[in-house]
Amino acid sequence: MSEDNSQSATEHAQLTAIRNQIDSIDKQIQKLIGDRAACAHQVAEIKTQGGKTDVVFYRPEREAQVLRAVKERNESLLPDKEMAKLFREIMSTCLALEQPISVAYLGPEGSYSHSSVIKQFGTSAHPVAVSSIEAVFDAVAKGEVNYGIVPVENSTEGEVKATQDELLKSNLQVSGELELAVDHCLLSMAQSGDKITKVVAHQQALGQCRQWLKNNLPMAQLEAVSSNAAAAKMAQEDSSLAAIASEQAADLYQLPILEYHISDSKENSTRFWVLGREVVAPSGEDKTALVISIKNQAGALLEVLQAFADRGLNMTRIISRPSKSKNWDYVFFIDVLGHQQDENLKAALQEVQQHAEFIKILGSFPISPL
Numbered sequence: 001m002s003e004d005n006s007q008s009a010t011e012h013a014q015l016t017a018i019r020n021q022i023d024s025i026d027k028q029i030q031k032l033i034g035d036r037a038a039c040a041h042q043v044a045e046i047k048t049q050g051g052k053t054d055v056v057f058y059r060p061e062r063e064a065q066v067l068r069a070v071k072e073r074n075e076s077l078l079p080d081k082e083m084a085k086l087f088r089e090i091m092s093t094c095l096a097l098e099q100p101i102s103v104a105y106l107g108p109e110g111s112y113s114h115s116s117v118i119k120q121f122g123t124s125a126h127p128v129a130v131s132s133i134e135a136v137f138d139a140v141a142k143g144e145v146n147y148g149i150v151p152v153e154n155s156t157e158g159e160v161k162a163t164q165d166e167l168l169k170s171n172l173q174v175s176g177e178l179e180l181a182v183d184h185c186l187l188s189m190a191q192s193g194d195k196i197t198k199v200v201a202h203q204q205a206l207g208q209c210r211q212w213l214k215n216n217l218p219m220a221q222l223e224a225v226s227s228n229a230a231a232a233k234m235a236q237e238d239s240s241l242a243a244i245a246s247e248q249a250a251d252l253y254q255l256p257i258l259e260y261h262i263s264d265s266k267e268n269s270t271r272f273w274v275l276g277r278e279v280v281a282p283s284g285e286d287k288t289a290l291v292i293s294i295k296n297q298a299g300a301l302l303e304v305l306q307a308f309a310d311r312g313l314n315m316t317r318i319i320s321r322p323s324k325s326k327n328w329d330y331v332f333f334i335d336v337l338g339h340q341q342d343e344n345l346k347a348a349l350q351e352v353q354q355h356a357e358f359i360k361i362l363g364s365f366p367i368s369p370l
């Protein structure tokens with residue numbers, strides 16, 4: 001036997017041994033996942049006992065606690081977030097066993113909103129594409145879907161005005177929050193960059209990759225289209241085109257990724273909110289979103305801010321928007337750490353009420369562990 005062969009025989013024996021170990025571990029994992037699913041089934045029976053019909057199966061506060069615990073006890077070679085993602089998927093299938101969950105998002109398929117549905121609910125949820133942010137609110141309010149997901153704020157572009165304006169009118173609850181890295185890729189059927197004559201993408205994506213395009217595809221024409229997902233569809237049919245879109249869009253439209261991470265700012269990310277019809281219980285690490293209009297008197301806004309500051313409550317965001325009821329009249333959207341059932345936040349909100357003409361709690365929800 002040559003040295004090479006003997007080496008590969010040793011390697012073969014080593015691989016066989018470790019693969020046997022993997023097989024045995026997989027068997028145990030499978031058995032335990034099956035046991036976990038049986039528990040979820042029992043949870044559903046408990047939730048529906050006595051013939052209850054208005055049952056809430058999805059419990060974001062519990063999911064956040066499970067995922068935080070997974071990250072906390074992780075001592076493996078896998079990063080905390082990757083380990084949490086695996087459990088995100090396990091819970092997604094367990095929840096689907098209790099009740100299939102439908103989630104409306106701003107389509108088309110392959111958009112960043114679509115990715116946010118999968119990140120928050122896992123792949124067992126049913127994403128339902130609708131054509132506007134207003135339509136997401138509508139679908140949840142009418143009970144056509146269980147939940148909705150809307151973009152709230154982009155790290156480079158700022159707040160999403162349509163979402164803020166709908167929140168002001170709506171009676172829905174903000175039930176969750178997640179942040180999604182907006183990491184653009186260049187997708188094309190072309191064999192190489194020099195075969196690309198045109199780059200298609202949503203105007204915003206073209207803007208976010210302007211420098212990269214100038215440096216790497218200086219000769220290509222740039223064309224703005226309705227969405228990045230629509231651009232991916234076009235690139236699928238014409239190999240002289242390249243689209244800017246997400247890795248998920250590449251998967252969906254079966255387009256090769258010629259280049260990853262082409263955004264000029266590597267930190268570009270969007271925050272999304274989950275919209276539901278139920279109030280979410282405290283998870284231990286929560287945030288509360290509210291909207292207020294203040295009395296037209298000197299120092300009223302300062303009094304509001306003071307009510308939070310006096311109690312050591314961390315305000316993570318404040319933005320103003322026209323109230324739309326009177327010219328030059330504004331409302332303030334405020335995010336503060338804590339749950340509306342926490343004693344100190346409750347007291348702060350009562351004090352805020354004294355200085356506000358109007359106050360609406362949009363919801364308390366878990367800070368995302370993902």
Ligand SMILES: O=C(O)C(=O)C[C@]1(C(=O)O)C=C[C@@H](O)C=C1
Pocket residue numbers: 040043044057058059060062063066090091092094095098
């Ligand atoms: O604890 C519950 O209420 C469950 O329904 C179980 C479970 C899980 O798989 O852990 C599933 C779905 C919920 O969103 C939260 C948790």
